[in-house]
Amino acid sequence: xxxxxxxxxxxxxxxxxxxxxxxxxxxxxxxxxxxxxxxxxxxxxxxxxxxxxxxxxxxxxxxxxxxxxxxxxxxxxxxxxxxxxxxxxxxxxxxxxxxxxxxxxxxxxxxxxxxxxxxxxxxxxxxxxxxxxxxxxxxxxxxxxxxxxxxxxxxxxxxxxxxxxxxxxxxxxxx
Amino acid sequence: xxxxxxxxxxxxxxxxxxxxxxxxxxxxxxxxxxxxxxxxxxxxxxxxxxxxxxxxxxxxxxxxxxxxxxxxxxxxxxxxxxxxxxxxxxxxxxxxxxxxxxxxxxxxxxxxxxxxxxxxxx
Numbered sequence: 001x002x003x004x005x006x007x008x009x010x011x012x013x014x015x016x017x018x019x020x021x022x023x024x025x026x027x028x029x030x031x032x033x034x035x036x037x038x039x040x041x042x043x044x045x046x047x048x049x050x051x052x053x054x055x056x057x058x059x060x061x062x063x064x065x066x067x068x069x070x071x072x073x074x075x076x077x078x079x080x081x082x083x084x085x086x087x088x089x090x091x092x093x094x095x096x097x098x099x100x101x102x103x104x105x106x107x108x109x110x111x112x113x114x115x116x117x118x119x120x121x122x123x124x125x126x127x128x129x130x131x132x133x134x135x136x137x138x139x140x141x142x143x144x145x146x147x148x149x150x151x152x153x154x155x156x157x158x159x160x161x162x163x164x165x166x167x168x169x170x171x172x173x174x175x
Numbered sequence: 176x177x178x179x180x181x182x183x184x185x186x187x188x189x190x191x192x193x194x195x196x197x198x199x200x201x202x203x204x205x206x207x208x209x210x211x212x213x214x215x216x217x218x219x220x221x222x223x224x225x226x227x228x229x230x231x232x233x234x235x236x237x238x239x240x241x242x243x244x245x246x247x248x249x250x251x252x253x254x255x256x257x258x259x260x261x262x263x264x265x266x267x268x269x270x271x272x273x274x275x276x277x278x279x280x281x282x283x284x285x286x287x288x289x290x291x292x293x294x295x296x297x
Contacts, residue, residue: 068245072238079232137253141270152280155243159284162239
């Protein structure tokens, strides 16, 4: 391909941000800095969602992964005694045993998709994409009504479980 | 895609402008540090200890509960976007009731957290 489109350029830039910050997450010695780069990596993933015209998913990525999960990890770090000022180095010499099969597996799947579809775009991003929020809302309220309500129960279970695990059992005083 | 180009442009200008302003003030300001000037500003409070200290565990459970309600809010957005459409089709009560059930289930969790004293700050 002689010229690259704006989209390809954007994808390249976003991929660089994701991979660069992911490498920093894995290699930096200060665990707090790792966490900040993890947030940057999440932001890059939100950018990929935008390129795929999944605007609602991109917003969810920013709100949940950066706004809630990274903050949760940050709190966990702040509660851990002296972990923030200590340099931590990788002491496990076989650390690559875990990511290697995962990376190879993802590569195998992507390669298979590439071979099967001959390098053709699977998602039409050329045309103007419609905002997805309304479509998702429609689907949630009609076709996926039961999963939608079940999600609420799932969240309830998660919340109760988190409280049971995180709260040290003192005498429970009804407020 | 075009609209996101504006967002990208906005982000680039925003970052470039803040870097420019910081460089400019660095270039033209006098540099005479003193102990008082280098202290962190905490709204008039005199800072003590190290900022990188162990924080209260109570924050963590607030963050945990926040994650749950953050995800709940995510579900409310597409519902709010479509509610008027459902009303126009005469299904407004149905759509409204669905969300109320969704929220009611989670309110059970909130009441549980409240009864367990999670929301108390001591």
